[in-house]
Amino acid sequence: MLELFFKFLKETMGLFLEMSPYLILGFFFTGLLHIFISEKYIKKHFSTNGFSSIFKAAFFGVPLPVCSCGVIPIAESIRKDGASKSSTMAFLVSTPSSGVDSIFATYALLGPLYAIIRPIASLFSGIVIGIVTFFADEKHNSNTIKKNNLEERGDTPKRTIKDGIKYGFKVIPSDIAKWLIIGVIVGGMISALVPEDFGTRYLDSPILNYLMILLVSIPLYVCATGSIPIAVSLLTKGVLPGAALAFLIAGPATNTVTISFVLKRMGKKIAFLYVSTIMLVSILFGVLFDLIILKTGVNLSLVMKHSHSELDLFKIISGIVLLFILVNSKFNLWGFKMNKKNMYSIKVSDMTCQHCKMKIEGVVNRIEGIEKFSIDLKNKEVLIDTDKVKKDIIIKKIKEAGYSPE
Numbered sequence: 001m002l003e004l005f006f007k008f009l010k011e012t013m014g015l016f017l018e019m020s021p022y023l024i025l026g027f028f029f030t031g032l033l034h035i036f037i038s039e040k041y042i043k044k045h046f047s048t049n050g051f052s053s054i055f056k057a058a059f060f061g062v063p064l065p066v067c068s069c070g071v072i073p074i075a076e077s078i079r080k081d082g083a084s085k086s087s088t089m090a091f092l093v094s095t096p097s098s099g100v101d102s103i104f105a106t107y108a109l110l111g112p113l114y115a116i117i118r119p120i121a122s123l124f125s126g127i128v129i130g131i132v133t134f135f136a137d138e139k140h141n142s143n144t145i146k147k148n149n150l151e152e153r154g155d156t157p158k159r160t161i162k163d164g165i166k167y168g169f170k171v172i173p174s175d176i177a178k179w180l181i182i183g184v185i186v187g188g189m190i191s192a193l194v195p196e197d198f199g200t201r202y203l204d205s206p207i208l209n210y211l212m213i214l215l216v217s218i219p220l221y222v223c224a225t226g227s228i229p230i231a232v233s234l235l236t237k238g239v240l241p242g243a244a245l246a247f248l249i250a251g252p253a254t255n256t257v258t259i260s261f262v263l264k265r266m267g268k269k270i271a272f273l274y275v276s277t278i279m280l281v282s283i284l285f286g287v288l289f290d291l292i293i294l295k296t297g298v299n300l301s302l303v304m305k306h307s308h309s310e311l312d313l314f315k316i317i318s319g320i321v322l323l324f325i326l327v328n329s330k331f332n333l334w335g336f337k338m339n340k341k342n343m344y345s346i347k348v349s350d351m352t353c354q355h356c357k358m359k360i361e362g363v364v365n366r367i368e369g370i371e372k373f374s375i376d377l378k379n380k381e382v383l384i385d386t387d388k389v390k391k392d393i394i395i396k397k398i399k400e401a402g403y404s405p406e
Contacts, residue, residue, distance in 0.1 A: 012188030026101030031168025058126030094126025199238020
């Protein structure tokens with residue numbers, strides 16, 4: 001028992017340290033993306049009908065490091081701004097299954113083949129679901145939603161280097177911290193407890209491999225980065241490389257929360273097509289990947305990169321830095337807390353992550369007359385200290401951002 005525990009600790013620590021320097025680099029590039037690509041710019045390109053908006057939506061979604069819960073209010077917001085169902089669905093699918101941070105982490109643990117094909121699969125998934133939605137939607141018309149004039153909401157202030165640092169090293173780490181740690185722990189448990197011949201003994205056919213992966217990944221909430229250590233551990237236990245890729249595609253792209261959102265906003269038909277398309281695309285890319293690996297004689301070290309890598313001082317230091325970033329992002333060690341006395345609150349039940357918090361902060365900050373406010377993410381409250389702005393106006397602005405204030 002003690003031997004298994006130490007093996008679990010070794011595998012867990014190895015996974016965390018291996019991906020640490022790449023995640024930190026990913027956070028840096030995430031901050032740069034946040035500075036130069038605004039949400040207003042993205043919305044502008046999604047409002048046109050036809051295939052061009054589908055391609056743009058899927059393409060923009062691939063590098064954005066937004067998780068499954070964070071992408072929902074963005075999708076709701078661009079839909080309200082006049083984006084078609086097809087472009088909204090393309091963005092909703094391609095965004096959570098990839099991201100700059102997860103691409104770097106994928107390379108760290110799984111090598112260049114996975115790092116290349118994973119964002120390609122995300123892009124393809126978004127395009128396919130967008131096209132399927134376009135033909136399934138009888139109206140094919142974004143005009144069913146009244147367009148809001150973005151200028152009426154006030155111009156979004158230019159983002160500074162400070163904004164980029166905050167987004168890259170606080171907002172995004174806070175969103176993925178929980179699921180990254182869970183992913184690393186689950187990966188360590190699989191490596192330590194599951195027999196080495198699990199895949200060949202119990203999953204003796206490709207069908208069983210893919211069936212198991214889809215049954216787990218479709219309802220499961222797992223972020224793009226948190227899914228990586230789990231995929232690595234599955235590979236070490238004999239699961240097909242393509243089945244592991246299917247998990248990386250379907251896991252972040254689908255979960256019960258996202259499915260519920262699609263059901264509510266897009267209808268039963270689109271929700272069914274959404275889940276079906278993700279399943280088919282995951283299997284398609286998985287099978288193609290297996291053919292590349294098994295039939296063309298590609299060096300397996302390109303797939304199992306982490307098992308051939310040794311730890312060094314640089315990775316240990318990177319791991320310590322990453323741990324500090326994650327802890328600081330969750331517990332706000334340097335944060336400033338406002339006194340709730342004499343402040344009225346607005347409940348926002350669907351404010352679920354740091355990305356949501358940052359977006360609502362931006363909305364409230366642009367309302368003239370509000371000088372002091374606070375966002376309580378834990379209790380899902382917006383705390384306002386002013387008598388110059390009516391509560392109804394603030395609620396309206398938060399609704400326009402894609403949330404449901406009470």
